[in-house]
Amino acid sequence: MADRDGVLAGKVVMITGASSGIGATAARVFSAEGASVVLMARREGLLDELAHEITAADGTALAVAGDVTSARDVRRVVDAAVDACGRLDGAFNNAGSGSPRTPLHLTDDAEYDRVFDVNVRGVWNCLREQIPAMISSAGGGAVVNSSSTAGLVSHHLPGAPYIAAKHAVIGLTKAAADQYGDRGVRVNALAIGATRTELLQTALDRYEGLEDRLAAESMVRRIAEPYEVARAAAWLLGDGSSFITGATVPVDGGVTAL
Ligand SMILES: NC(=O)c1ccc[n+]([C@@H]2O[C@H](COP(=O)([O-])OP(=O)(O)OC[C@H]3O[C@@H](n4cnc5c(N)ncnc54)[C@H](O)[C@@H]3O)[C@@H](O)[C@H]2O)c1
Numbered sequence: 001m002a003d004r005d006g007v008l009a010g011k012v013v014m015i016t017g018a019s020s021g022i023g024a025t026a027a028r029v030f031s032a033e034g035a036s037v038v039l040m041a042r043r044e045g046l047l048d049e050l051a052h053e054i055t056a057a058d059g060t061a062l063a064v065a066g067d068v069t070s071a072r073d074v075r076r077v078v079d080a081a082v083d084a085c086g087r088l089d090g091a092f093n094n095a096g097s098g099s100p101r102t103p104l105h106l107t108d109d110a111e112y113d114r115v116f117d118v119n120v121r122g123v124w125n126c127l128r129e130q131i132p133a134m135i136s137s138a139g140g141g142a143v144v145n146s147s148s149t150a151g152l153v154s155h156h157l158p159g160a161p162y163i164a165a166k167h168a169v170i171g172l173t174k175a176a177a178d179q180y181g182d183r184g185v186r187v188n189a190l191a192i193g194a195t196r197t198e199l200l201q202t203a204l205d206r207y208e209g210l211e212d213r214l215a216a217e218s219m220v221r222r223i224a225e226p227y228e229v230a231r232a233a234a235w236l237l238g239d240g241s242s243f244i245t246g247a248t249v250p251v252d253g254g255v256t257a258l
Helices: 021-032 044-056 071-085 109-138 160-183 198-206 210-217 226-237
Strands: 012-016 036-040 060-063 090-093 141-148 185-192 248-251
Touching (some): 012 071, 012 109, 021 060, 036 071, 071 109, 109 141, 109 160, 141 160, 141 226, 160 185, 185 226, 198 210
Parallel strands (some): 036 060, 090 141, 141 185
16 A cells, blocks of 8 residues: 655656666565556566566556666656656666676677676666756656675675676766755665665575575674665655765665675
């Protein structure tokens, strides 16, 4: 049930990578907090199912399939959001893809390009389309980009392209926050720690004992559930964080503070 007094009440928020994991959970959490959600990912069937689920729970959801590595696809989703809802107030640029920890000198260019395309060009494409749309349709807005603890420090799990790409997401976040703060747009990033999703499951399946090891690295001795990341994103997209911009907020159970 959408909360008319929720932290995102009345806002139109676009979510990329909404077909699974943190993005799908964010769609449910943002809707429950009062937002109309515009869902983007490549898997149309999953997006449609999620939009139906949200609509059936009295929320408002629009599903538009597309690939964040395509500027044209991203433009189509932003245009659809403004056409259908009249405005764009927020965006959770969350689509991303991991890379296995192959030694750097054995990682080929194709893997580097693939990882940078989704994680960095995807956010780049989104910022370029969303920010002007927010300014013209809503007089400003808020963006949250999904980075990682691997965007702040090196980490034993992912490969070098992912670590470099997630550092780049934080750079883009700071540059965009700096350039559009005077026009009412805030841009922040989440440094997400190990979270129970499809993306992490691939690694948990590959390495025995990994979940225990990841849990032991955190101050709270466990990995995150997707809703814990989604709730942090909702707060950064809402007016309660009105003086926070250009920031990278760790949602990592204290891993990067140790
Ligand atoms: N799960 C973790 O432990 C963890 C840790 C740190 C950071 N992150 C980041 O959180 C974000 C969400 O990851 P998740 O764990 O929910 O993973 P996930 O694999 O469950 O979800 C990723 C989503 O992105 C979508 N996606 C991938 N490539 C896309 C593309 N080119 N265009 C459109 N959509 C695309 C997928 O379809 C999926 O919906 C990612 O940016 C990831 O790097 C996750």
